[in-house]
Amino acid sequence: MQKEREQPISDTVIKRLPIYLRYLTYLERMGVRTVSSYQMGKELGQNPAQIRKDLAYFGEFGRKGIGYEVGYLIKKIRQILHLDQLIPVALVGAGHLGTALARYNAFQQDNMRIVAIFDHSPLKAGRDVDGLKVQPMKELKSTIQEKDIRVGIITVPDYAAQEVADQLIEAGVEAIMNFAPIIIHTPPNIRVHHADLTTELHSLAYYLRQPEYMVN
Amino acid sequence: MQKEREQPISDTVIKRLPIYLRYLTYLERMGVRTVSSYQMGKELGQNPAQIRKDLAYFGEFGRKGIGYEVGYLIKKIRQILHLDQLIPVALVGAGHLGTALARYNAFQQDNMRIVAIFDHSPLKAGRDVDGLKVQPMKELKSTIQEKDIRVGIITVPDYAAQEVADQLIEAGVEAIMNFAPIIIHTPPNIRVHHADLTTELHSLAYYLRQPEYMVN
DNA sequence: TAGATTGTTAATCGATTAACAATC
DNA sequence: TAGATTGTTAATCGATTAACAATC
Missing domain, CATH: 1.10.10.10 (Winged helix-like DNA-binding domain superfamily/Winged helix DNA-binding domain)
Incomplete structure (x- = not known):
């Protein structure tokens, strides 16, 4: 191939x-x-x-x-791309962005599918997001191993992202998609892609034409 | 400077x-x-x-x-980056992702701020998202001009994205952040950044180690 | 056949990195 | 002063593009 x-x-x-x-x-x-x-x-x-x-x-x-x-x-x-086989994905962080991605996911009929959602907050655990029950963090490792999950998506706040990454890796994932606005550090055999919504937006501002009174 | x-x-x-x-x-x-x-x-x-x-x-x-x-x-x-001045931003598409971005926005205290939200659906018009009323598309041009908006964020479905981009440009925006999974075409003086959540995730799959039985 | 279009090599272009004089 | 670290030049590395023989 x-x-x-x-x-x-x-x-x-x-x-x-x-x-x-x-x-x-x-x-x-x-x-x-x-x-x-x-x-x-x-x-x-x-x-x-x-x-x-x-x-x-x-x-x-x-x-x-x-x-x-x-x-x-x-x-x-x-x-x-290995998209000819089903790739089970875990999402950590059931906030607005995480929920949006999980729901978005349902409409996509590609082979990467979110099959587990985790959140730190006891308030969110048990809640249903698009057919999946939000699970507490303490179930992360066992679920990832049971469901043979190899990709993790991080949508937690910046201060929690590194710790979540560590846990995902410890549980066995090989690749991470990080949406938290921070660079996470991982061993070289783990692949990380940073989807940096804010920095992308900030770099856009550079290209705006300056109003006349701003130019000197 | x-x-x-x-x-x-x-x-x-x-x-x-x-x-x-x-x-x-x-x-x-x-x-x-x-x-x-x-x-x-x-x-x-x-x-x-x-x-x-x-x-x-x-x-x-x-x-x-x-x-x-x-x-x-x-x-x-x-x-x-011109972030020393307030940059008003319009968001088009009040779905899950759009709402997530608008709410995310509120927590960020940088100088790019979403000051108007638009949606095609009459069902969503008038709804409150984080202190902003969702406006119908027909108000897009006038609001963008009144509020001196120069950046647009697109979070509509792929089939609607090009049309929305055209309207934003017609209304006067200079830069667009596109979250729709499609490449939009614009005149050369308009800056477009594509934030492609799905393609980023798909390219991750390439780096997964193949299970033994898959290798030949 | 003639026109179209691939796969690939060579040329170009641009981005990253090493190295170091200047200097705090 | 000696050590640290910048700004910048030159060397390296990698990515893009042009060009064209092969061939459908």
Whole structure:
């Protein structure tokens, strides 16, 4: 399914694959059978050569003169990302953002699914979020092991995030998606992606045109 | 406040500034007066030379042999990012995620503040979200102009996102933070950041170790 | 066939890091 | 002073893009 990997494929490449996948899924829904790197690039704002190169790391998926067969490419990218199997996910922090993600999740029919929700607060434990009972933190380890959960999502406040990460790792997760506004530290074999809503918003401000009276 | 800019500063640099700012704010709260690029790099997982270089694009903020004065550097980065002035923000889409962001917003005491919330659905119009009345879409343009809103946040479903972006731009916003799982297209003078929760999560799956029986 | 489009190499571009003189 | 640490240049590394033979 993948070329023998002498050298690991860069994270920049991996992060683009789900974007391709999403567009391809849209095309499939529209009944489109075939797509060129040029068309994909135009829609996604990317250089066609880059798209071809990204895909070529994993095999020869296209046909010269024709392009890529949409259904086949979807299948291949799913395999590469391991999205061809169900991936059970735990969410920690049943606040507004956590709840939003859990509910959002229900509408997505991809293979990453939140199957357990935890919260520190006794007030929240037992509450139902989208068909899942919020569990107390003390059940975290046992549930993660029973349900074979390998990915954790952190939506707790910043001061609690590192401790939660430690617990998730101790329980056996291999990858963490962190929404808390803090950089968490983990052993090198654990993969962490930071989804930093506030810093993204703050960097936007830089690009605002200054009102006249502000410029000197 | 900024060097004469012959060439624009790269987006990679700009996106790191809010991360520095956040850590510095934390240090200030802890009562720390001075910090070195080495210490910042260690905490944020970055090369100290990179941090020094990033800051040096905008001026000489440090002192040789000493490091950076925390309070002063905070002030400078805020100026660079235009966070020294209040930036009014509009949010479109009062669903779970939008509501979460609006509420989150209230707890943050930075200078980007959501001052208007819009939703397409008549069912949601008039509802109170964290002290703000949800307004119907037909009031979008007038409110944005009255309140001098220059940044928009999109938290509507994918199929509605492009249309909402068009309306925001037509009303006069200069920058958009898009949470809808779709790439939106805008004129070159409009800045768009995509916060792609699902694709980030999907790329995580790639790094999961394969169970033995899956490997061939 | 002629036109289209891939996979891939080479060229370019940009970002990161090492190194060090300047200096607190 | 001696040690620490900046600002900055040069070296390195990695990512993007252009170009084109292969081929459907």
